[in-house]
Amino acid sequence: MTTVRVRFAPSPTGYLHVGGLRTALYNFLFARHHQGVLVLRIEDTDRSRYVPGAVENLIKTLKWTGITYDEGPDIGGPFGPYVQSQRIELYREHARKLVEMGRAYYCFCTPERLEKMRQEQIARKQPPKYDGTCRRLSPEDVAQKLKEGIPHVIRLKMPLEGETSFEDIIRGTVTFQNALIDDQVLLKSDGYPTYHLANVVDDHYMKITHVIRGEEWLPSVPKHLQIYDAFGWEVPKMAHLPLLLNPDRSKLSKRQGDVAVEDYMAKGYLPEALVNFVALLGWNPGTEQEIFSMDELIAQFSLERVNKAGAVFDIQKLNWMNGVYIRKLPEDRLVEFLTPFLERGGYDVSDKARTRKIILAVYKSIDKGEDIVEAARIFFQETVEIEEPEAREFLQKETSHTVLKVFYEKLNQLDKLDVDTFKQVMKEIQNETGIKKQDLWMPVRIALTGVTHGPELPFVIDIFGLEKVKSFVRQVLEKVYQESGV
RNA sequence: GGCGCGUUCGUCUAGGGGUUUAGGACGCCGGCCUCUCACGCCGGUAACACGGGUUCGAAUCCCGUACGCGCUACCA
Numbered sequence: 312m313t314t315v316r317v318r319f320a321p322s323p324t325g326y327l328h329v330g331g332l333r334t335a336l337y338n339f340l341f342a343r344h345h346q347g348v349l350v351l352r353i354e355d356t357d358r359s360r361y362v363p364g365a366v367e368n369l370i371k372t373l374k375w376t377g378i379t380y381d382e383g384p385d386i387g388g389p390f391g392p393y394v395q396s397q398r399i400e401l402y403r404e405h406a407r408k409l410v411e412m413g414r415a416y417y418c419f420c421t422p423e424r425l426e427k428m429r430q431e432q433i434a435r436k437q438p439p440k441y442d443g444t445c446r447r448l449s450p451e452d453v454a455q456k457l458k459e460g461i462p463h464v465i466r467l468k469m470p471l472e473g474e475t476s477f478e479d480i481i482r483g484t485v486t487f488q489n490a491l492i493d494d495q496v497l498l499k500s501d502g503y504p505t506y507h508l509a510n511v512v513d514d515h516y517m518k519i520t521h522v523i524r525g526e527e528w529l530p531s532v533p534k535h536l537q538i539y540d541a542f543g544w545e546v547p548k549m550a551h552l553p554l555l556l557n558p559d560r561s562k563l564s565k566r567q568g569d570v571a572v573e574d575y576m577a578k579g580y581l582p583e584a585l586v587n588f589v590a591l592l593g594w595n596p597g598t599e600q601e602i603f604s605m606d607e608l609i610a611q612f613s614l615e616r617v618n619k620a621g622a623v624f625d626i627q628k629l630n631w632m633n634g635v636y637i638r639k640l641p642e643d644r645l646v647e648f649l650t651p652f653l654e655r656g657g658y659d660v661s662d663k664a665r666t667r668k669i670i671l672a673v674y675k676s677i678d679k680g681e682d683i684v685e686a687a688r689i690f691f692q693e694t695v696e697i698e699e700p701e702a703r704e705f706l707q708k709e710t711s712h713t714v715l716k717v718f719y720e721k722l723n724q725l726d727k728l729d730v731d732t733f734k735q736v737m738k739e740i741q742n743e744t745g746i747k748k749q750d751l752w753m754p755v756r757i758a759l760t761g762v763t764h765g766p767e768l769p770f771v772i773d774i775f776g777l778e779k780v781k782s783f784v785r786q787v788l789e790k791v792y793q794e795s796g797v
Numbered sequence: 798g799g800c801g802c803g804u805u806c807g808u809c810u811a812g813g814g815g816u817u818u819a820g821g822a823c824g825c826c827g828g829c830c831u832c833u834c835a836c837g838c839c840g841g842u843a844a845c846a847c848g849g850g851u852u853c854g855a856a857u858c859c860c861g862u863a864c865g866c867g868c869u870a871c872c873a
Binding site (some may be wrong): 320321322324354355356357360371418422425426429433435436437439440450455462464466482485486487488491492495496497498499500503505506510525526527528529530531551553554556558560561562588589592595596597599600601604614618619620621622623624625627628629630631632634673675676677686735747748749750751752753754755756757762763764765766767768789797 | 798800801802803804807808809810811817820821822823824829831832833834835837838865866867868869870871872873
């Protein structure tokens with residue numbers, strides 16, 4: 312049995328699209344599942360789209376996701392180079408061979424003429440398609456024009472009749488009428504190949520056994536098949552993945568949310584969670600398991616279980632899943648992961664022990680890293696502003712005033728305030744005043760945080776420390792109850 | 798417009814002729830836990846696009862319609 316060889320072949324647009332992430336992931340899972348090889352190939356044949364640093368960024372992002380490859384531009388391999396712009400001569404040579412074999416032809420039509428032709432066809436409600444002018448050129452004419460140095464491209468000579476069928480692993484038999492397929496440009500006038508030529512040539516020389524890519528490529532397969540046939544190359548198995556969709560079911564795009572993996576990284580999604588979530592967009596093992604490690608995905612993945620229909624990228628489920636992963640993090644990694652978000656939120660994190668306590672106090676309430684800025688806000692306030700209506704209302708209760716008054720008196724008799732002491736104090740207040748439960752605890756919570764919700768009070772007390780607690784309670788007594796000199 | 802692909806709860810999906818009162822997850826709603834929120838736990842809500850066939854029987858097979866998406870570039 313031959314080794315499975317698959318490839319992830321993105322064009323370097325500057326960032327990794329989540330749809331690309333899923334394509335990369337499925338290729339990766341398939342390769343690892345079969346002890347095969349994953350190749351990273353950069354498809355940069357469109358010079359007008361060149362983005363500096365895009366490849367480096369792509370590699371960095373891929374690394375972050377945990378998707379590793381065996382051959383690629385940065386690590387080399389036996390079938391390199393792995394950047395298409397470095398393989399130009401190979402494509403030119405093959406384009407010329409196709410012409411010699413009569414499977415392709417030179418075309419001297421100008422972009423202007425083609426555009427005009429297309430507009431007219433659309434106006435006449437005809438399918439836009441190259442009209443074959445240059446296909447009918449005599450060899451003498453071609454030789455003449457070539458000699459004159461007229462700019463030209465090389466076009467694929469599609470059969471005018473018959474049909475092309477192929478087996479897609481995910482969709483079964485797919486059939487196209489040859490006559491409806493355009494004479495695709497294979498080699499552009501700048502000498503660079505189009506995707507259709509480059510991908511076939513590279514897949515062949517890189518010994519790719521399975522082409523796993525997005526559904527948008529399905530209609531161009533017959534063109535590729537022509538090239539394989541012309542050279543007598545073995546055709547790899549094909550699997551066309553369903554698209555990732557916006558909530559309105561259009562193709563996933565910017566404008567309706569984040570599409571770059573880097574965006575999710577920046578917002579504090581964990582790579583394990585993003586990978587887990589994306590893996591389930593279009594695939595599932597048929598069990599009721601939802602949380603998968605990469606190893607579990609590798610063990611269970613199969614192309615046969617990939618769905619045919621597009622999947623909406625549901626940020627709510629991603630949020631939930633990311634929260635699950637955050638809550639599973641070991642303490643040290645949790646602190647390591649969340650501290651930068653606190654820092655970015657403008658908080659002082661220089662006291663490591665305190666930062667750790669804050670993180671442990673709030674981590675259960677967040678879904679993603681950036682959420683901690685809001686969740687931890689109460690720990691970085693210098694004064695209490697009680698703006699929440701429920702909180703103001705609660706402080707109006709007679710019992711609230713009593714609790715805070717007694718609490719403050721007791722605080723003044725202490726020289727330290729730890730969790731146990733705090734609990735002891737609360738117990739005493741309950742015994743002395745008969746106030747308990749919410750009426751007992753909530754005034755303290757509001758006095759310290761300004762709101763009616765938040766982490767467990769003992770955590771808050773411990774992180775604040777005696778002086779801050781005293782100060783905040785005094786502020787409330789003064790401001791809310793107009794007590795002076797308390 | 799043409800071609801292709803698709804269509805099970807709002808979303809991700811299980812199911813592939815009788816096992817289904819169509820299962821799970823997210824979300825939402827309710828309850829428990831609890832000083833509160835969150836976590837956790839328990840429960841509830843909610844779907845086979847439509848119309849014809851085939852069959853004793855169809856969410857499952859076939860055909861049609863509708864709708865959605867993709868492609869229709871010297872972009873990938």
